[in-house]
Amino acid sequence: MSRILPADGVAFEFTAPVVVIGGGAAGMVAALAAHERGAGVLVLERDALPQGSTALSAGLIPAPGTRWQRDAGIEDSPDRFAADIVAKAKGEPDPAAVARVAQAVGPALEWLADRYGLPFSVVDNFSYPGHSARRMHGLPSRSGAALIDRLRGAVETAGIDVLCEAQVTALVADGGDIRGVEITRPDGSVERVGCGALVLACNGYGGNKALVERHVPELAGALYFGHPGNQGDALIWGEALGAATRHLSGHQGHGSVAHPAGILVTWATITEGGVQVNAEGRRFSNEAQGYSEQAAVVLRQPDGIAWTVFDDRIAGIARQFEDFRQAEAMGAVLTADAPAELARQMKIDADAFSATLAEVDRLKAAGGTDGFGRDFAGSAPLLPPYRAVRVTGALFHTQGGLVVDDDARVLDAQGTPLPNLYAAGGAACGVSGSKASGYLSGNGLLTAVALGRIAGSAAASAVKEGTNR
């Protein structure tokens, strides 16, 4: 379905200076930025309501040096954030790409707050693995559904056109010059829309089984927890146009999705001192490395299942997340005053489980590192009542994609920008490198918001200045 049509002889029903494909965070932010630059913008979204993976996320965006951090007394800077991103991905991402988003994201959040009233605050009561400062920002509910609702509201208030149930099924191009797109409606009818510049904000290929099998084989059989509409169209079009792609095996997994409830259980349960055990009641890994790489680790356990185990204090912290509150409301969070009683509810061996928790207590008291390499120094003991959630590993989204420059223009294999094609969010190559372990929490919305704003502004400027073709 995702094709390139030669522009010769193609007539367009209507034309917009800047067309944005996809109505998630990247697309909405790009549309706002392009509109502010005075360009006419049209957002095309395949769903009846723009939501995307953004709506499924926790809506947390990492940003350094923001006023919310300053108010909370948190010291941070773009350089420090960039160093954390590069360290997590073991030096794989392009330093220029990392610097670009690390510098742009803080001002982008303050812009969204000041201009469009998004009430961000910084999560200052727990840390995510790999972040050397508390820099995750979110809306009060800490939910991506609220984030996309607010962005959609801002786009509507600005009077930007959003055409829903408009799946882009082809790009119309003259060589690398994008002349427009073909959209297919739910009834099968087809329309063609011309454009001066095109922003690809239609995320990655997590929903495309064949592409996941090819690029992320270790999660080929895993639950896909992202938006099903993200079928890799940006990648398919980009490759057909000769665009450079990178790190296609990179992705965000998650090792703590409540199963079978299908609800994300925040990793704060682990970073605050919780652990994971398998169906035998034993720990099996250094959980503190990161939730992304933990997806494949959990899937290697018997039946692909683990239990995330924590306590009442940690549940109190996790409760700031809408997802966690839902998991509790659905009865997915078991609770008991003693390990043996919790094990009975979990239907696992009580002796093995009690011994595991006793060993964790001992390690915490001694401030020691365990055989998996997890450092328990400074970690508070787990106290009754205890909690446990049955979880599995899942694929959240892909991190590889189209290589872009400082203006978010898509580059070809020689590093030359295509004249009027831009990419942001999951459509563009992220900053996580080629492995799940390279994903630093928040890298997804980081490139959605930072590159979305850059792409929208640059596309609008190019169209206005006539440099788009």
Ligand SMILES: Cc1cc2nc3c(=O)[nH]c(=O)nc-3n(C[C@H](O)[C@H](O)[C@H](O)COP(=O)(O)OP(=O)(O)OC[C@H]3O[C@@H](n4cnc5c(N)ncnc54)[C@H](O)[C@@H]3O)c2cc1C
């Ligand atoms: C459960 C979960 C939790 C997460 N939590 C976080 C978090 O807290 N922080 C973080 O940084 N990241 C998180 N992520 C990742 C984050 O959600 C994504 O990286 C981010 O939302 C990507 O934004 P986007 O705008 O690129 O894509 P999306 O939000 O997925 O939007 C893409 C849109 O494009 C549309 N589309 C696709 N193809 C077409 C087409 N051909 N024509 C028209 N429309 C099309 C789709 O319908 C969709 O609406 C999470 C992901 C999941 C699944």
